[in-house]
Amino acid sequence: MKTSIRALLTLLAVLALAVGAAACGDDDDDGGAGGSEPASTESGGSEQGRLIQRDDANASKTFTVGSKNFAEQYILGEIYAQALEAAGFKVRKQLDLGSEQVAFKALRDGRIDAYPEYTGTALTSFYRVKTDDIPRDPQESFDQLAAELEKDNITAMPQTPFQNTFVITSTKETAEKLGNPKTLSEVAEKAGSEMSISGFPECRQRTDCLLGLRDVYDWTPKFVSSQGKFADLDEGQSDFTFGFGTDGELSLDKYVTYEDDKQLFPPYFVTFMVRDSGVEKLGESGRQVIEAVQEPLTEEVMQELNSRVTIDKQEPEKVAGDYLREAGFVK
Amino acid sequence: MSAILAQAGGDAMLGCEPAPADRGAFVDALDFIVSQRESISGGVCIGGPGELLDLGASHMLVSLVAVVAAIAIAVPAGLWLGHRGRGEFLAVSISNVGRAVPSLALLAFFIAFVGIGFTNVALVLTLLAIPPILTNTYVGVRQVDRESVDAARGVGMSEGQIVRRVELPLAIATIFSGIRTSAVAVVATATIAPLGNVQSLGNPILEPQTYGSAGQLGAAIVIALITLATDVGLGLVQRAATPKGLARTSYHTSERRKRLSTIPIPRRTQTP
Amino acid sequence: MSAGPLAQIQIRDRTGEGCVAENGFCPDWIAENLDKYWTPLLEHVYLTVVSVAIGFGIAFSLALLAHRRRWLTGPILGVTGALYTVPSIAAFFLLLPITGRGNTTAIVALVAYTLLILFRNITTGLRNVPPDAVDAARGMGMTPRQILWKVELPLAMPEILAGLRIALTTTIGLATLAFFAGGGGLGEQIYSEKAGTGGLFFKSNVVVAGSLAVALAAVSDLLVLAAQRLALPWRRTLRTA
Numbered sequence: 062m063k064t065s066i067r068a069l070l071t072l073l074a075v076l077a078l079a080v081g082a083a084a085c086g087d088d089d090d091d092g093g094a095g096g097s098e099p100a101s102t103e104s105g106g107s108e109q110g111r112l113i114q115r116d117d118a119n120a121s122k123t124f125t126v127g128s129k130n131f132a133e134q135y136i137l138g139e140i141y142a143q144a145l146e147a148a149g150f151k152v153r154k155q156l157d158l159g160s161e162q163v164a165f166k167a168l169r170d171g172r173i174d175a176y177p178e179y180t181g182t183a184l185t186s187f188y189r190v191k192t193d194d195i196p197r198d199p200q201e202s203f204d205q206l207a208a209e210l211e212k213d214n215i216t217a218m219p220q221t222p223f224q225n226t227f228v229i230t231s232t233k234e235t236a237e238k239l240g241n242p243k244t245l246s247e248v249a250e251k252a253g254s255e256m257s258i259s260g261f262p263e264c265r266q267r268t269d270c271l272l273g274l275r276d277v278y279d280w281t282p283k284f285v286s287s288q289g290k291f292a293d294l295d296e297g298q299s300d301f302t303f304g305f306g307t308d309g310e311l312s313l314d315k316y317v318t319y320e321d322d323k324q325l326f327p328p329y330f331v332t333f334m335v336r337d338s339g340v341e342k343l344g345e346s347g348r349q350v351i352e353a354v355q356e357p358l359t360e361e362v363m364q365e366l367n368s369r370v371t372i373d374k375q376e377p378e379k380v381a382g383d384y385l386r387e388a389g390f391v392k
Numbered sequence: 393m394s395a396i397l398a399q400a401g402g403d404a405m406l407g408c409e410p411a412p413a414d415r416g417a418f419v420d421a422l423d424f425i426v427s428q429r430e431s432i433s434g435g436v437c438i439g440g441p442g443e444l445l446d447l448g449a450s451h452m453l454v455s456l457v458a459v460v461a462a463i464a465i466a467v468p469a470g471l472w473l474g475h476r477g478r479g480e481f482l483a484v485s486i487s488n489v490g491r492a493v494p495s496l497a498l499l500a501f502f503i504a505f506v507g508i509g510f511t512n513v514a515l516v517l518t519l520l521a522i523p524p525i526l527t528n529t530y531v532g533v534r535q536v537d538r539e540s541v542d543a544a545r546g547v548g549m550s551e552g553q554i555v556r557r558v559e560l561p562l563a564i565a566t567i568f569s570g571i572r573t574s575a576v577a578v579v580a581t582a583t584i585a586p587l588g589n590v591q592s593l594g595n596p597i598l599e600p601q602t603y604g605s606a607g608q609l610g611a612a613i614v615i616a617l618i619t620l621a622t623d624v625g626l627g628l629v630q631r632a633a634t635p636k637g638l639a640r641t642s643y644h645t646s647e648r649r650k651r652l653s654t655i656p657i658p659r660r661t662q663t664p
Numbered sequence: 665m666s667a668g669p670l671a672q673i674q675i676r677d678r679t680g681e682g683c684v685a686e687n688g689f690c691p692d693w694i695a696e697n698l699d700k701y702w703t704p705l706l707e708h709v710y711l712t713v714v715s716v717a718i719g720f721g722i723a724f725s726l727a728l729l730a731h732r733r734r735w736l737t738g739p740i741l742g743v744t745g746a747l748y749t750v751p752s753i754a755a756f757f758l759l760l761p762i763t764g765r766g767n768t769t770a771i772v773a774l775v776a777y778t779l780l781i782l783f784r785n786i787t788t789g790l791r792n793v794p795p796d797a798v799d800a801a802r803g804m805g806m807t808p809r810q811i812l813w814k815v816e817l818p819l820a821m822p823e824i825l826a827g828l829r830i831a832l833t834t835t836i837g838l839a840t841l842a843f844f845a846g847g848g849g850l851g852e853q854i855y856s857e858k859a860g861t862g863g864l865f866f867k868s869n870v871v872v873a874g875s876l877a878v879a880l881a882a883v884s885d886l887l888v889l890a891a892q893r894l895a896l897p898w899r900r901t902l903r904t905a
Contacts, residue, residue, distance in 0.1 A: 132857045156858060157846065160600040186432060186601050189410070193435070262586040263599035268435035276435075286589045287508050292687070292865055298508055313678050313685070357673065365675045372678060372685050374693070376860030387673045417761050485885065491833040492881030494840035497854050497874050500864040504687070580751030597754075612754035619749040 111389040113350055119149035122342045127173035128156040129164050132370040132377065133225060133307060133363065137177040139381030141333060144354040147391045148347060156377075161186050169213065174339030180206050180220060181269065181327040183334070192269040195327040199224070202328045214337045218351055220330035223307060223360040227270065227326045228318045229258070230304040232294050236317040244322040249280035252300070257283040259290065259299035269327055270303060277325040291316065307360055309368030331355075357388050406430060408437040411606065420606035421613055424596075431602040438603055444593070444614055451592035452618070454510060455579045458517030462574055466522045467567060470529025474563075475555050483530035487523035495520055495581040503588050513588040520581060521574035528570025532563030561635045568630035572623055579619050593618070689867045698872070700853065700861055705876055707848035711839045712880075715771050716831050719778030726779075727786035731812070737787060741780075748780040752838050756845045765846025773845070774838055778831040785827025789820030818896075825892045832888065833881040840877065850876060 124145055128138030138156045146152045155173055158164040161182055167173045180202050184190040188209045196202045199220070207217040229245055236242070239251045264270035265284050274280045285299045291310040293299045304311060304318070306329075311318065333351055335343065343351070362384075369380045385391045411429040414420060428440030437443075473479035502516045536559045544558045560567075583594035596603040596611035603611070683690035723744075730736040750758070755773045763769040793816045801815045817824075843851025854873040857863040864870065 130856055130858075132863075135856075135858050157843075157852070157856065159844075162600050162605055182601070189432065191435065261598075262595055263602050266431060266436045266438065266599065266602045272435055285508065286586050286591070287503065288587050289503065289508070289865065292504065293508075296507060312675075361675060362673050365673065368676070368678060370857050370860075371863075374684055374697075374857075374860060374862040374866065377858055379860070384673065389672060488829060488833050489878055489881045489885055491830070492836040492877045493874055494837050494850075494854065494877060497840065497864070497870050497877075501867070501870045501874065504865055504867055504870070576749050580749075580754075583751055583754065609758070612758055615754045616750040616758070619751055620746060623745065623749045 111353065112392070113144060113147040113354075113390050114346075115147065115149040116346050117149055119344075119347070120151065123151045123153060124175075124339065124342055124347075125153040125155060125173045127154075127158050127164055127167055127176035129161060129176070130157050130159055132309070132367055133305075134177065135377035136366050136370060136381055136384075137331065139378050140354060140384060141175070141177065141351060143381055143385055144350050144390060145343075145347060147385070148350045150342075150347065168215065168334060168336060171336065171338070174342065175333055175335040177331045177333050179225065179329040179331055181226070181329040183332075184209070184327075185269070192267070192273070192327055197324045197327060199328045199330055203330065203332065206332070210334060216335050216337060216340050218333040218335060218348070220332045221355045221358050221363075223358050223363045224328055224330040225305050225307045225360075225363070226321075226329040228304050228306050228311075228321070229301055230291070230294065230311070230316045230318050231301045232315065233317055235300050241317075242319065244320045245274075245278055245280075245325070246322050248301075248319050249274070249278040252280070252282065254281045254283065256300040257285050257298075258301040258303065259285040259287050259293040260303035261288055262286045264303055269325070273325040277323050307363040307367055309364060309371040312364050312368050313372070354385070354388075354390055406435070406437060408440075411439075411604065417605065417609055421609035424603075424606040424610035425614060432604045436602065438596075439607060439610070444611075447591055447593045447595055447611075448614070448618060450590065451579070451582050451585070451594075454514050454517065454585055454590050454592070455575070455582045455622075457514045458578050458582075459521055459571070459575050461514070461518040462521035462525055462578075463571060465518070466525035466570075467529050470526045470567075471533055471555050471560065471563075474530040474533025475551070475559060477534070480530070484527050487527040490523045495577070496584060499581070499584060499588065508588040510590050513582075513585050513590045516588075517578045517581060521578050524570040524573040524577070525567070526570075528573075529563065529567045532566030532570075533559045535566070536562045564634055565630065568626065568633065572626045572630070575622050575626055576619055579622050580615070583615055684862075684866075684868075687862070687866045689871060694868050694872055697861065700859055701850070701872060701876060704848065704850045704853050704859070705880070708836070708839055708850045708877075709880065711767065711770060711774065711842055711847065711849050712832065712835045712884075715774035715835050715839070716778055716782075716828070718771070719775045719831065720782055720828065722775070723779050723782035723786060726783050727790065728812075730787060731790050731816075740783060744780040744783050747776040750776075752777070752841050756841065760845065767842065767847040769845040770839070770842030770847035770849075774835050774842070777838060778835060781831045781834065782827050785830075786820065786824050789823030789827075790816055792823060793819045821896050822892065825888055829885050829888045832884040836877055836881050836884070840873075 126138050126142040126145070128134040135156055138154065142152045142154050155167070158167055158173070158176070161178065164173075164176050164178070165183075165187055168176060180199075181192075181195060183206050184195050184202065185192055188206075190205075196205060203217065203220050210217050229248065239248065242248045242251055258271070258274075260270060265286060266272065268276065271284055274282070282301065285293065287293055287298065289296075289298065290302050290304055290308070294302050294316065304316075310316065333355070340348070366380055366384055369375045369383075370377050382391075408428045408430050411432065412420075412423060415423075424439045425444060426441065428437050428442065430436070431438045470483060473483050498520065499513070499516050502512060506512050506515070533555075540558055540562065541554060544554050549557065582590075582592050583597065585592040586595050586598050593611050593615050596607040600608060678685065684693050726736075726740050726744075730740055752773060755776070756769065759769045759773060763772055797815055797819060798811060801811045806814065839849050840851040840854055842849045843855055850873050853859045853861045854870065855864050861873075862869045
């Protein structure tokens with residue numbers, strides 16, 4: 062009896078060790094090479110001026126890029142990481158930090174050197190600025206954030222061309238039912254409190270979300286708490302949903318979005334927040350790489366990249382690599 | 393929602409102060425539990441016993457419905473299968489393997505396929521709760537003294553009477569053990585009910601920008617306490633429901649007594 | 665802003681049709697992407713086996729301790745029970761400030777969950793040993809230690825192995841949550857888009873990952889059952905959850 066049990070336990074132990082050896086030690090990715098096949102673009106090569114130059118002086122520096130845990134964040138993190146790699150840095154990635162609280166703590170503690178954050182989110186989550194008090198002008202809000210971050214020894218890199226703010230969405234059928242309104246004010250008038258809107262659980266209590274609709278547009282739809290967003294629209298769980306401006310699903314021809322004419326939603330541009338120690342590592346060339354690589358990121362482009370992840374189910378690492386190649390930053 | 397909502401514009405209208413500054417993770421969390429404060433992003437009052445009570449009530453309601461439904465399904469099934477001596481594979485093996493399904497994934501699957509809302513969330517939780525109760529009921533009945541059953545049959549009891557008057561009381565400790573396991577699992581999983589449009593104590597955990605780390609940790613503590621209370625509470629109910637003749641399910645005496653006992657029908661006896 | 669780069673990034677024309685785009689159950693996609701689940705599956709096995717092994721070691725020691733000093737049983741049951749009732753998601757939040765992100769936190773939490781199941785089953789198994797057998801052994805002149813290792817533990821094996829089965833399957837399910845603590849395992853494939861598996865709302869993904877977990881549990885269950893039948897052919901007693 063005992064020999065059989067012992068044999069089994071030994072086998073399990075050996076198995077565990079083997080599996081452990083095989084699966085262990087991949088918490089710090091040393092940066093992938095991006096996708097494998099070259100993307101098919103119409104314009105052939107890249108403009109010479111855009112190609113990222115490898116600087117051997119960077120080889121001795123290790124830069125850790127972090128990100129939060131949803132598609133757009135993964136993509137942005139990968140883009141910055143792969144770009145810095147192309148510039149010769151040794152890059153480590155920590156792309157699953159979680160919510161902004163966790164990510165910001167990691168940044169301040171020095172576990173990461175930088176991560177991309179939304180201006181609106183940073184101001185409310187880290188500096189307790191009320192949503193209503195955030196300047197709606199993109200430059201003003203950025204300057205306010207940059208000033209606050211400086212006190213924490215963090216530098217806010219120039220913000221991206223795209224912003225990813227809330228956008229109320231519905232199906233085409235719902236829009237037709239309401240007479241095809243174009244702005245949120247019109248929607249608020251026509252849709253009563255009988256219609257419903259779905260959003261992530263937190264939305265119910267945020268002034269830049271459901272409460273904002275009530276305060277600014279005088280519209281109190283029924284709230285459905287779920288992560289489904291567009292799935293909710295498709296399944297008829299709700300009439301409207303709080304989508305995000307760069308959501309991949311918006312590029313499908315199925316949904317209608319409405320203009321935020323009263324500027325309820327604050328700006329949500331992305332800024333690559335870098336610790337001062339990280340800024341030193343980057344140097345001038347590193348900073349230029351960051352600024353250059355985010356330049357083509359318009360809302361349309363970001364939506365396309367998001368689509369590749371959320372709709373085509375590609376890996377963010379590959380999508381970022383394809384983007385850098387298609388835009389001519391790497392070969 | 394008991395939270396006092398802000399009127400447009402004025403902070404002075406909000407019935408609560410902004411959260412106190414960081415004083416350490418656990419201190420902040422405890423403060424969140426006992427006092428109401430303004431949310432991190434502003435405009436809403438969160439925290440404090442009022443809101444936690446509200447969320448807790450919703451949390452326990454969906455959990456209760458799920459456990460009761462699971463009992464209603466699994467106990468009769470387990471009793472029947474156990475009495476007949478059939479279906480061990482279903483009641484034990486399949487049940488056991490069912491525990492490996494990640495509850496979060498199950499919930500998501502359900503939401504995607506079946507939809508959100510109280511009924512659907514309760515349904516998923518019921519599915520989650522059935523395996524331990526089914527297994528334990530089946531095994532509990534199988535472990536009843538064959539002599540007791542035979543004696544009861546000899547006395548002239550019908551099969552149904554045997555199940556109700558002999559097997560069920562003797563198996564009750566084991567059945568309850570399964571119910572406790574299920575209840576704990578259900579209360580734990582109900583944490584993510586907000587993803588299916590059912591409010592629960594998981595809300596603060598899922599809403600970091602409103603509740604902050606203090607809120608998340610505070611809610612986690614409350615959830616842990618409630619789950620503990622559920623287990624202890626059901627333990628008390630178990631004690632009350634166990635027939636006196638069997639005394640407590642003590643590791644010293646009950647198993648031994650069952651084995652050594654030659655008295656087939658449970659009646660009041662002294663514990664040796 | 666220059667118009668150049670825009671022209672070079674392919675904006676595809678999506679109509680939202682097709683199995684994958686509609687988040688359905690797509691066998692083709694599954695066949696193509698099954699390899700994305702392999703390494704995480706191995707990590708998952710690793711997390712499970714390590715956690716259960718450590719948990720078994722601790723529970724076994726505690727059970728032996730409580731075997732000699734019966735009064736310890738109650739308190740140990742209390743503590744392990746308390747650990748068990750702390751729900752996993754809450755547990756990670758409580759642990760994160762202390763043990764940080766990564767596999768360590770995950771393993772600590774998983775070990776804590778197995779303790780109650782294993783301790784309870786080992787203890788019950790030892791208690792259920794027929795007193796006649798112990799008396800007989802004593803009559804043969806065996807020392808308490810010999811009685812323990814040659815009589816009591818072997819007779820307690822069915823209960824112990826039953827506990828092992830339950831601990832393994834429960835841990836397999838819980839180990840998916842290691843992802844939220846920064847650990848590895850199948851959690852990343854299930855819950856995030858990072859692995860290129862489509863995340864939580866892609867039906868194909870959830871079905872594959874769930875099936876893998878179930879398959880893992882079935883295999884581990886069968887292994888333990890086989891060990892039990894091999895080692896103890898004379899016993900076919902059922903034990904509880």
